[in-house]
Amino acid sequence: MRRKTEQQTEWWKGAVIYQIYPRSFLDTSGNGTGDLRGIEQKLDYVADLGVDAIWISPFVASPMLDFGYDVSDYLAVDPLFGTLDDFSQLLEAAHERGIKVLMDQVLSHTSDRHPWFIESREGRDNEKADWYVWADATETGGPPNNWLAVFGGSSWQWEPRRGQYYLHNFLRQQPDLNYHCPEVQDAVLDVCRFWLDLGVDGFRLDVCAFYFHDAKLRDNPPNPVKQQGAHFMFNPYSLQAHKYDIGRPENLAFLERLRALTDEYEDRVLLGELNQEEGEQLHKSYTAKDRLHIAYGYWLLGAETPSAAAFRDTARALGHDDMEGWPCWAIDNHDFTRSQSRFGLQDNPEAGPVLTAAITLLRGAACIYQGAELSLPEAEVPYDQIADPYGREFYPAYRGRDGARTPMPWAKDDPNAGFSKARPWLPMTQPHRDLAVEKQDREPGSPLNRTRTFINWRREQPQLLRGSMDFLDLPEPLLGIKRTLDGRSIIAILNLSDDEAIHECDETVCGQALSGHGFFAPHRDGRLEIPAFGAWFGVVE
Template sequence: MADIFTTSSPNEWWRGATFYQIYPRSFQDTTGNGVGDLKGITERLEYVASLNVDAIWLSPFFTSPMKDFGYDVSDYCDVDPIFGTLEDFDNLLARAKELGLKVIIDQVYSHTSDQHNWFQESRKNRTNYQADWYIWADAKPDGSPPNNWQAYFGGSSWQWDSSRKQYFMHNFLSSQPDLNLHHPRVQDALMDVTRFWLDRGVDGFRLDVVNCFMHDPELRDNPPSGRPIEDVVRSFDMQDHIYSETHHETVNFLTRMRWVLDSYEGNKFTVAEVSSPDPFKFQREYTSGHSRLNTSYNFDFLYLDHLTGWSVSNSLSSWEGDPAHGWPSWAFSNHDAPRALSRWSEGMNTILHAKLYLMLLLSMRGTVFMYQGEELGLPTGNVPFEFLQDPEAIENWPHTLGRDGARTPFPWSSTEDYAGFSKVEPWLPVDPAHAALAPDVQEADEDSTLVFAREAIRLRRDVAPIRIGDLAFITAEEYLIAYKRIEGDETILCVYNLSNRPLEYDFDLPKERELILSNIGFEPANIENEIPALTGYWWKI
């Protein structure tokens, strides 16, 4: 038997929990403006609770000019009118609590909108109270930027400001200036934001791009990445970003934030987003022990083009269970990545594929994040170029798919206009293929992906080995995976064939076994010889 990866820390509510990510712009429109809103989420919370998930994660709904659709915050402590009001948020929170759902929200501490009052004050001159709340630097003698840093969305990370006669740094859009988190007063202000939402009753936070929180104060040039030019889409890809992000003092800020969260009752939760060529190093650093963040959002599968047993084994085996290494989290799809079904099923997008990927995700040791529509088996939505909204997609078209295909409106109805999402044309088009997968169709079909998802999530919630058990690999081949989840004297055997053909196996399948879940609903007669194509099984042994 392979090494056993253990769950040795106390069982806080979030360990092994299933989170359901809601992208507010695209969940439910109640105001008739084509954009989803907080009231719409509240109206649909019974549906979310029916999935048997433990918690929801809300993407940004804060005041914003929406240049990056809410990740450019102009007021951290208010709701953008397009989404509603603070009262609407309070009502949403109260309804979620009634339904037994925890609620975490996004926090974007790396940068703000250039419309934020902090930045408007900072850019006035070099001597005001907030002058150094952002990252300002003089031009080189020839007028060029202070260094060679490149932004995620392409081009220089520096934008000239005529008021200050200086450049300011931005890791993303030029309208998203980076905060100077090295400054104690900036940290104080962000801790006030943290307390504002904790005081309203949220259960924790997902922290956007934690690796971008702090930079090298010396502003040293990043070295070249050495990537072949034919593999490069963005100028960003041509550098190793060792100075523009992942500064070692980030850990001190996270420790301070954890202290604030721990001063509240209820085991408040934090999950870090870490986007880096070597994310595991920083995921461990940001979550190790019990004085930093609880877990880190894992990108191993979000941009993976081809799913194999090797990739699953490599990822799951990276988190051995030592508290010093933190607690893992897993996601196959989200608002930034093409949906897993489209990436891994070679265009087939069948119910078998959708159920198989759900089973695999839900049997992983760690905390699970599902994305809205994953329970329906939605493929990536088709968004023609003329309807694109994502600035990254427009800038890099047609070399990247962008993010809009994952952000299309949720299809609530197969018969209503715009799939029941809105009464008017939505901000992104509804893919007709999505409307055919709406809950009103799937609710009536006992073999649907939705019905299956509810049962699989319920089992994860109720079966201790699946939720919090240790993990022991039996085999991990190119397309065949088998591992055990173990808690006390209970063991669940999980086996998956990811290929389009039957596969023989060389491990012992226990004679005494009870099938508790399969994406085909039964155990084939020839299971003693081979695992049928595109099938998954959970056996109690």
């Protein structure tokens, strides 16, 4: 076990983290589902990308009703993915390549098949009676308040064994733990200690603003701000202001306990997932001293256009100072429509590298979701093959998350694109085959090779990792970022459109041209000519 030393490296500042959805990365067992050995087999591919760490979505024991986010045993690897020895071997192999490993920890709720819940539901006087959130029915038999579940309907489910309702913020098979119970906090800290002792480099904390609930179970008020965008149109969940079921102030003290545990070990990191509501305030409080190291929200994950203003305004709102916390930027993950399609760029794979550049140039860490380096669009999954319970509940207004979770295409001409010898758990689509790794490997100007070039170049630029950040006052579609460290500034000007953009500037503003980053933009007589989805990089000493 690697214990804490006096000097912390703070590797997470400016880190690029590659998210792996293990079900869909590579299948080595021949059952149509990816596994831990598949991840290990592709570690050289990950290392070549130039990333600092991988975040592996849940692989512990689960009934898989929510694909691992319903945990039935925190300390066991699900046989679908392999064994604990497989994970230890993966961990060692990643560390040999200089890659950190973050584990997805789902601490807000468990599966209803977890032994803790099975004991808790049996009665009101057993040892775990208070480990989950239980409440009596109202006089008319209804639930205790108006709280709604993210996946639809009331967030309360009747349990006849106890004659009470239990709280579930997601599926009814995902009961919420009661963090007002000290024994629950101790138990989940012991879970984290187990994996830290095993050698993981930190945790991505699933919905970490959900840990505590209002002990008085007060009704949520109406949401005064109507959420925008298609993601919020189909679900009445957004009609409430989630004042009492999410983001409770008691969360902060528990995060400090979790951070204190993490700080007992060397160079470990906590990456939190924050919800949209009051996201800026949550970010600043959750990433304050002695809490989370970094956190991401849904600001860019939910954006429907790749506007310069979206990147610039969000970064300004979160703050640029160390005392305001460190953000983690993402435009893709397993819960959101892939950005290539969300931004209407499904026919423009050349846009992928500049979008990756945009999030990795901002102050903070960045998460890149598997397949983003290939510019994969959202996959079309027919209704009869939809596996996501969220999608099945709200179809056709919302098709769920499967389109972002389909298997990685490794080889274009293989029957299952090199992912598996068996039929994949979700379908492999032709647009993904056309963007397969094997094909892009052979094309110097492919999104994959351009992304590799840029990320590896970026990691050699201290200004882009830890430098201060300012924005240039530029019109759409240009995003201008200035990162400064030790008297040296790197200027980045990105064109987030499919038309050439012209910008007038001399070397005092745009700097002298840098090379090696994989982008090309001529600078002639004080005039920058930035191609569609192109970028300029200059240095000012």
